Amino acid sequence: MLKMINVSKKIDGRQVLEHVNITLEPGMIAGIVGRNGVGKSTLLRTLAGILDPDEGEVTFNEINIHRQPEVKQKLTYVPDSTEILKSYNVKEIVKLYDAIYEDFDVMYFYSLMDRFKLPKNRKLRTYSKGMKALFLMILSFSTKADFIILDEPTNGLDPIVKRNILQFIIEEVSERQLSVLISTHHLEEVEKIADVLIMMKDGQIESTTSIEDAKSSFRKVQAVYKHSLPEKIANLNNVSILSQTGRVYTLMIKGNIEATMEKMQQEQPLLLEELPMTLEDIFISSLGGESHVS
Numbered sequence: 001m002l003k004m005i006n007v008s009k010k011i012d013g014r015q016v017l018e019h020v021n022i023t024l025e026p027g028m029i030a031g032i033v034g035r036n037g038v039g040k041s042t043l044l045r046t047l048a049g050i051l052d053p054d055e056g057e058v059t060f061n062e063i064n065i066h067r068q069p070e071v072k073q074k075l076t077y078v079p080d081s082t083e084i085l086k087s088y089n090v091k092e093i094v095k096l097y098d099a100i101y102e103d104f105d106v107m108y109f110y111s112l113m114d115r116f117k118l119p120k121n122r123k124l125r126t127y128s129k130g131m132k133a134l135f136l137m138i139l140s141f142s143t144k145a146d147f148i149i150l151d152e153p154t155n156g157l158d159p160i161v162k163r164n165i166l167q168f169i170i171e172e173v174s175e176r177q178l179s180v181l182i183s184t185h186h187l188e189e190v191e192k193i194a195d196v197l198i199m200m201k202d203g204q205i206e207s208t209t210s211i212e213d214a215k216s217s218f219r220k221v222q223a224v225y226k227h228s229l230p231e232k233i234a235n236l237n238n239v240s241i242l243s244q245t246g247r248v249y250t251l252m253i254k255g256n257i258e259a260t261m262e263k264m265q266q267e268q269p270l271l272l273e274e275l276p277m278t279l280e281d282i283f284i285s286s287l288g289g290e291s292h293v294s
């Protein structure tokens with residue numbers, strides 16, 4: 001089990017992580033989402049042991065990974081860019097990984113290179129963006145680490161490469177008991193592959209829920225009343241307005257759903273109907289708010 005316990009971290013005097021607690025169980029795919037600049041990459045890099053926390057600790061099976069760095073063998077962090085590897089060719093990178101990770105499976109690595117038809121005799125800088133992303137996946141899963149931490153693995157990729165990568169992650173997780181933590185802005189991906197959704201806000205964990213629970217604790221509705229939205233409804237603190245066109249309101253109800261629907265009915269709506277909901281709706285209603293970017 002990989003745990004982040006009460007971790008806080010400041011960078012350049014700014015509190016980037018504040019009392020963060022996360023538990024990742026074996027065999028679990030977790031998606032971490034949050035607005036730009038909330039601290040996702042910092043969290044991932046601290047979890048992987050690249051950054052040191054100011055307070056709190058990260059443990060792998062109860063062992064502090066910063067105090068006993070050999071445990072980091074069991075974790076692989078995949079950054080959102082291959083910049084650092086770009087002047088090396090494939091063989092040199094494999095040699096490096098083979099030296100760092102004692103369980104690195106060279107045969108498996110090359111079998112995956114063949115499967116995804118990636119050229120083996122080139123420097124990484126000559127790869128396309130999609131090839132680089134696939135390469136990073138292949139490389140990281142070949143380490144045979146127990147926990148794979150992926151920072152925006154599908155950013156800027158075409159739909160086919162994206163699908164290949166997500167499919168590959170699901171296959172790997174189903175074949176052995178490993179855990180994957182993915183930071184992404186693509187909520188439909190989290191919806192497709194993750195078991196758990198972690199929402200981050202202002203350097204803190206806003207919520208950790210299974211995807212099913214996240215969806216069942218929200219309801220998206222369209223409501224039309226004779227005049228504007230009745231105050232009794234607008235003032236409810238579990239109702240937020242996603243959008244409004246004239247008298248047509250698209251609302252998100254968070255928790256206490258049946259009782260809230262009942263209250264909305266009592267105000268005699270001209271129309272009140274449930275709408276299909278995505279994780280994106282949950283993201284906007286939970287983490288939307290101000291339009292500024294950190």
Ligand SMILES: Nc1ncnc2c1ncn2[C@@H]1O[C@H](COP(=O)(O)OP(=O)(O)OP(=O)(O)O)[C@@H](O)[C@H]1O
Nearest residue numbers: 011012016034035036037038039040041042043294
């Ligand atoms: N090396 C650094 N030097 C200075 N500030 C940093 C550094 N790394 C992160 N920060 C700051 O910490 C905050 C969190 O950054 P981080 O990259 O962790 O966020 P993020 O949630 O991953 O963002 P995004 O979704 O845009 O990738 C930001 O305000 C960022 O400017």
